Amino acid sequence: MDAISKSLLNKSGPLEETTRTRVVWFLGPRPASWNGVMRYSLDCLEIMKTFDDFTVESIDIPAAPRSLKRYWTHFVLYPLRAMLAARSADLIVLYQEDMAYMIPFVRLARGKVCIVMHHVIFPDRTRGIVETLKARYMRMLQPLIAKADLVVSTTGVTVSDGIEELGIRPDRIELVPNAFDERIVPIDAGVRQRAREHLREKLGVAIGDEAVFLNVGTDETRKNNAAVFRALAELGRKDVMMLRVGKAQNAANRKECADIARDAGIKAHFIEGASDEDLAFCYQAADAYVSPTLHEGFGRTVIEAQLVGLPVIASDLPVYRFTMADSFLAVSEPTQTAGWRREIERILKDEQLRRTLAQSGRANARRFSSAAVSADLHRALRRATQQQV
Structure with a gap:
């Protein structure tokens, strides 16, 4: 050998x-x-x-x-x-x-x-x-x-x-x-509460009544993560938390996001080295998923989010139109904060929209x-x- x-x-x-x-x-x-x-x-x-x-x-x-x-x-x-x-x-x-x-x-x-x-x-x-x-x-x-x-x-x-x-x-x-197979139990009130308890006990992430927006992946420049942090800073809401899971990979991009969160008072957690179990709990603990990427080959995390029952806000890319069709909120100018600010606000305010996107997203994800x-x-x-x- x-x-x-x-x-x-x-x-x-x-x-x-x-x-x-x-x-x-x-x-x-x-x-x-x-x-x-x-x-x-x-x-x-x-x-x-x-x-x-x-x-x-x-x-x-x-x-x-x-x-x-x-x-x-x-x-x-x-x-x-x-x-x-x-x-x-x-x-x-x-x-x-x-x-x-x-x-x-x-x-x-x-x-x-x-x-x-x-x-x-x-x-x-x-x-x-x-x-x-x-x-x-x-x-x-x-x-x-x-x-x-x-x-x-x-x-x-x-x-x-x-x-x-x-x-x-x-x-x-x-x-x-x-x-994709449904390896992660879809969200309901009980599932979300147990997931948040796990994050608090295992990872030190304490979630109260905040609406949690999740993003999974690296901090490569093409991921455009800072756009969402800038949008949250402009919203100025204190009832929102950003959960970033994945390797920094580009330290400058990670620092930019952390600096925006700190200066604007955004509740943000950056989790590296998450196990498969930890990642599953992160999906279950969230209220919505955001993907501000500028380029993807497939973008599997948005489908994982849909399978769990999360509404998805993502860049309006041809690849996402292929994988998600009309089952997500599309931001047409992903490098600008206005679109992210608008769609995040819609998700926060409209319970029926969240429910509709969760249902259509799960139906879409089953295609794969x-x-x-x-x-x-x-x-x-x-x-x-x-x-x-």
Whole structure:
């Protein structure tokens, strides 16, 4: 065994092992399982357990995301392992765009390769050297994506972007949305109260009668989190709390939000290192969800919020129109505070609106159940393994 951790995920069925299609799925750093990109692949692996005609082996990196061991495994061991696996597996799957550099290695070994493309990187707003270098690196790799035997993408918006911007052949790209199951108990008065008690006892977050607005994710510049904090500052209401869950990742952006909250007297809590259980309680403790992002590949947190029964206020992006249609309050100019201020005020004042959005949101989110996504995933994998290299 080398530094790479692997586990075999298969399900016994009526087919003989020799007739089943073997897939090797390359994942990212093991501690990154909480983020949306990693969660997508982990959910796909769970779905594949139900396929009688496939067997899948997952390989991950047992190291912290920004550690030396992580980069050594990613750039040195992974290409070697992919070439070795390609000699016996029917398909190699790469979990996100930053592994596009491995496509030529798999093809060199005469293997078939599929890559998951969560979004196309456009020249974007970045802040700080880390964000800027990451964006440039991803844009440098993007042309390789079109060399894959199959590209899987999570929304129709990204499928179109891949065809138009990266030159991916339409017959080499498949839509397979994120899959969701109702793992978090939907909100009612009792559920919300128990969740708030947990946050107080476990995380030190004391919630009284405030209306809690939740946002989950990083503080990358594209997330535009400061816009919501500025809107809350302008509202000047003392009966509102902002709950931010996720890594700072960009310290300057986190500091900007914290400074706005402090100067305006906004009740705000920033939670890092939340477990899956803690995150579930955060959803249940909230009254509404806000997503001021300027760019997303799918935006799984808004669907998680809808499944729990939270009304959602989000940027009016094509990807959110794809995933949520008209089941959310859309802010057409997300960099301006006026739209956020207006929609937050509406949510606070209109109980019927909150109830309507909660109902329509839960109905919308069920479109992405594992059962619904399973057929899409199976079709995509079968298409990739049956076509000629």
